[in-house]
Amino acid sequence: MHLPQPGELTATLAEAIRPALTPDCALVGIHTGGVWVMDALAEVLGVDSPRGVLDISFYRDDFSRIGLHPQVKPSRIPFDVEGRKILLVDDVLYTGRTVRAAMNLLFDYGRPAAIRLAVLVDRGGRELPICPDFMGLRLDLGPDRHISLQRDEAGVLSFLVREKV
């Protein structure tokens, strides 16, 4: 399957976001891929917006089935969420469960004025009523396939598509 490079998609996504990005808007990336995309977006857009990082492990809805994620990272929101416009960024949007968890987590920091969702790839397959405000690419990927974003030592992003085991 031919996929555009994440770098090209970031540029596309950035242009879609640019008109909506006001100075009072903060960027929040979902650990790990979403943080990479957020940082790449900020660079392309040349903005100095406050940035936060979310790890949604404590908010997952499958904890009672699979337990705690083995590598939880601290969430870091170095700004006041109360009344803030937030652009939530993730790499791949699939079932929508991660975004649901991320929104619940954000609300425990305060009541944001608005949350918009930007994703590099929307692969369909939603299980919750969530849809992105901005996306780099819409991709129809069957449930037997897995797509993830990777980053090499030089910081270059690439997609990894494989059969689900």
Add this chain to the structure above:
Amino acid sequence: MNGDLQLNADGSLRHLLTLDGLPARILTQILDTAESFISVAQREVKKVPLLRGKAIFNLFFEPSTRTRTTFEIAAKRLSADVVNLNIASSAQSKGETLLDTVANLSAMQADMFVVRHAASGAPHLIARHVAPHIHVVNAGDGRCAHPTQGLLDMFTIRQHKGSFHNLRVAVVGDLLHSRVARSQIHALTTLGCPEVRVVAPRTLLPRDVDSLGVHVHYRMETGIKDCDVVIMLRLQNERMQGALLPSPQEYFKYWGLTPDKLRLARPDVIVMHPGPMNRGVEIDSGVADGVHSVILNQVTYGIAVRMAVMSLLAGN
């Protein structure tokens, strides 16, 4: 104590009974997870929904304020339902009656027991008899172990020193009656601390001290010299029988940590104490409230560490 009781077949943690025999990977996982819970405590809403619908019973057969309170706060911040039972210890409340208590609470759909007991091995006994879905956390048993205290001490050291690999750590005081010291020594050794010293008068050292893999010092001045971390232990007056010591004043003179003695340690030394402190006995107020003291940080970290332990157990 049997350490295998606390691991599942896949190597994950089922109960936390002792740090003895726990692999470094599990210790590190608990410390890493606790770090994420530190950030939760700094938010507007200090709760996460992880243990919603779970019932945690604090079974305290021995009095405790700090440990019971921090376990309670930790469970509440994980959104669990917490029931506190302060059951006065008596010679009869062992064996069958203990297991009967546990059986009754299990019938109330308990998911986890946090157990403090004056008898060594009581949490192990409970762990051997609970239903497969129930987890047991040892909150201190006799002279045996106090694993969450040991973990929070490791967390404190890691927060302030970064890693364990170049550290010289002294554990000072009443090792004979301390369940904390054993947990600390096991954890320090497992996490790669190259030099663990125990510093105490001969009468307050356990007989098997040589088997713990530590350097033994009988004088404070040599014991804490050049140390990065000094862990003071509480002089356990209530556990003393017979004439192990002349008097508290005499003890303070030789074994109390004063600002003068502390100057023998490294300039960036941190001083820890599991609490409750006997000021003027094992520690001088000038040290307890001084710039090197991280004693109150330990209490705060204790909540995050207990959240990590309970959430890892409940998920396994």
